[in-house]
Amino acid sequence: MPVNLPAPDIDTLFPIAGVRIGVTEAGVRKAGRKDLTVVLMDEGASVAGVFTSNRFCAAPVQICRQHLASGAGIRAMLINTGNANAGTGADGLARARSTCAALAQHLGISVEQILPFSTGVIMEPLPNERIEAGLAAAIADAKPGNWLRAAEGIMTTDTAPKAFGAQVTIGGVPVHITGISKGAGMIRPNMATMLGFIATDACVSQSVMQQLTRELAEGSFNRVTVDGDTSTNDSLVVIASNRAGHGVIESLDSPDGQALKNAMLGVARNLAQAIVRDGEGATKFIAIEVEGGRDAGECRQVAYAIAHSPLVKTAFFASDPNLGRILAAVGYAGIEDLDQSRIELFLDDVHVATQGGRNPAYREEDGQRVMKQSEITVRVGLGRGTATDTVWTCDLSHDYVTINADYRS
C-alpha cells in the first residue's frame, strides 16, 4: 500500500494538444499485462531528456542520447515494461534499434525521431519481435486522453499508477501540464528517475528545453531515494508541444519561463514523491531536511547518508525512536571537518539532540509519537553555514525484502 498517495485525479490529467498516447498488451514478459506504450507527437514539439548516470546504462538510454543529439526532431516514444534491455551488450542495442525501426516504418518517420525506453529485469534479451508485433495495436489505441492508461502501462513493481497535472496561465492563455512516472525499487535517481514523462502544450524554444529538463530533474527526481540503487534505465523526458498559443519562451529567467518552470516543478515533485510513497515495502514517507551546511552539496550528502542507512530505515519501519542511528549516519556522511558538538536534530517539532548530545528536554514519548506517523520530517542542523537541501525517502520493511527476493519468480 503506497503511503498517502492519492489516486490520480482524472480532472487534472489534461490532454495535451499535439500529443497522443496508445497502450497495448504485447506479452513482453507475461501475458495479460499492459506492457507497451507509444507516445506520438505532432511535428514541431520541443523535446529534451536527462538520463541515468549509471555507467552500465541500458541500450535504450544509449539510443535516446544518440537520437536526441541527432537533432532529427522527436516524434514518438516507445516504452516497454517487463525487460530493461540493460546489461545486454551489442545485441541489446541491435534489438532496441529494431523496435525503433519498426515503429518508424508504421509512422512514416525516420528512426532517429523515436526515443525507446525499457524497464524490468536486467540482463535478459529484449523480446523485440513481440514488441514489434504489438505496435499496430498500440498506435490504433492512440488518443490525447490516455494519460492514466499510460501511467498504468509503464508500471512494474509499482502498486499504483502515478500521474499528476497542473494548469497555469502564460501570456494570458491557459497552459496545461500532465506527467506520469513509474518506479518503486532500484530508485536513487542520479539525473532522473526510472521513467518520468511530462508534457505541456506550452510554447518553449528547443534551446531551453535541456536546461528546463535538468532543472526539473534536480528539484524533483534527483531528490528521492528508495534503496540507493541507481538504475541502469533512469529517464526523464519533457515534451512541449508548442500549441498553447502564447509567445514562445526563449529563457527560463523570463516571467513566463519562471511561471512555467514552477508549475512544471510542482508536477515533477509530485511524480517523484509518488515513487517514494509507492517505494517497495514502504510504510512511511520521510522528508530529510539538512540545514546549516556550507553548501547544498554537503547538505545533500548528509541527507542521503541518513536516507540510505538500513539502520535508520528499519527504525522508521518499527516506529522506534532509536535516533542515535541518525546521528551515526550524519557522522559517517563524509564531511571531514564536521564538528559534532554543533549538531542539532529535530523530528517534526520535537527537538531530539542539541550540541551533539541528547536534548535534556527531550522525552522519548515525544519521539515515539512522531515516529508512529506515516509522514515524518527529519531536520538536521549542521551549524556550519546557511545552505540547505532536502531528500525524500521511505522506510525499510519486511515487504522490501519479500518483494525483492521474489521479484522474478
Add this chain to the structure above:
Amino acid sequence: MPVNLPAPDIDTLFPIAGVRIGVTEAGVRKAGRKDLTVVLMDEGASVAGVFTSNRFCAAPVQICRQHLASGAGIRAMLINTGNANAGTGADGLARARSTCAALAQHLGISVEQILPFSTGVIMEPLPNERIEAGLAAAIADAKPGNWLRAAEGIMTTDTAPKAFGAQVTIGGVPVHITGISKGAGMIRPNMATMLGFIATDACVSQSVMQQLTRELAEGSFNRVTVDGDTSTNDSLVVIASNRAGHGVIESLDSPDGQALKNAMLGVARNLAQAIVRDGEGATKFIAIEVEGGRDAGECRQVAYAIAHSPLVKTAFFASDPNLGRILAAVGYAGIEDLDQSRIELFLDDVHVATQGGRNPAYREEDGQRVMKQSEITVRVGLGRGTATDTVWTCDLSHDYVTINADYRS
C-alpha cells in the same frame, strides 16, 4: 545462526603472558548479562589502536585517542556493552572519564593509562555508577586464560563469541597471538571494526605498533561490511606484551616483523570475517573480488557498491540469480570513465557476463546452483588495469529487518 562460523577452538586461545582478563555482570542495561570486561596489562606492554572515522565518534573513542597520545603507557582496558556512550556530548565524556578514574584508583595507576570502550545503544546516558560498582568483581575475576569469557563479555546483537588464536616461531621462540571481536550490525568499519582486540606476547617496539595496527585493520576489518553503517565506536586495539623472549621487532619489514604481521593478519582476518558470518540476519557469506582496476581504491569502490546494494543483498538471500543487479551496482559505483563493454562477471566458476552482456554460454541453472550455496565468491573484471581488491559481506534477510526493528525493545 552465523554462516559457517566455527565455535572458538579453546586450544588455540592462548593465554598471553602479561595480560589478564576479568569479566562480570554490572547490569549496564539488563540484569544477568556479562557486560563488563577489564583487560589488565603488566608494565612494559606496547599498545596501539585505530578508531572509527565517523565524525560522530563516541566519548570513549575520543578518550582512547587522548590517552594513547599521552604516552603514559597503557595498563588496562575497560569495556562495557549495553550502552555506546555516543551522541552524549560533554556529559558522555565526563561519565567515561569517571569510569576510568575509578579503575585507575583500583589499580593504583594513572587515568591516562586506561582505554575505555563502550558498545550498545546510542544517545543514552552511560550508567557509570553501575560500571564503577562492578569494577571490583571484574578485577577479582582477572586471569590470563579468560579470552573466551571476554569474547562473550563484549557481545551485543552477536549470536556467537568471536575468538581466534595463532602461534608462530620468531627468533627461535614460540610467539602466541589471541584476539577477540564483536559486532553484527552497524558494520562498515572505516579504520577498524566495532570492537577488536588482539594480543601477543611478541616483543614489538612501541615505535612500530601504530603501523602494525593500521596494516592489520586495512587487511581485515576495513574489508568487511554488513549494512554500510559505519559505527560511532569502531575500535581495534593491538597489544604486544613483550614477554616472548626474542629480539625486539623494530621494523615490520624485517623477517621477524613480516612473520609476526602475517600471523597476526590471519587472526585479524578470521575475526573480521567472523563479524560478517554473524552479520545481523546473515544466511550467506559473500566474498566480492574486483580485479582489472587501475588501482586498488577503485576496485574497493566497486566492491562496496555491490556489497551495499539492498537489491543485490536480497537476491543473495533469495538464492535468485538476478545478476543484472550486480552489473547495475558496478555501473553506479562512481567510476566516471568505466567502459561497460569490458565488464566480466563470474559467480564462483560460472561465467555470467562477458563484454558487458550476458555470456551466451551462461545457463541460469548454473547461476542458481552457486546462489544456493552458503559461501559465494563474486568476481568482477573491470578490464582497465591490473589492480585487485576484495570485500567480504553477507546477504539482507527478513531477520535483518526484524533484528533492527526490535533491537531496543
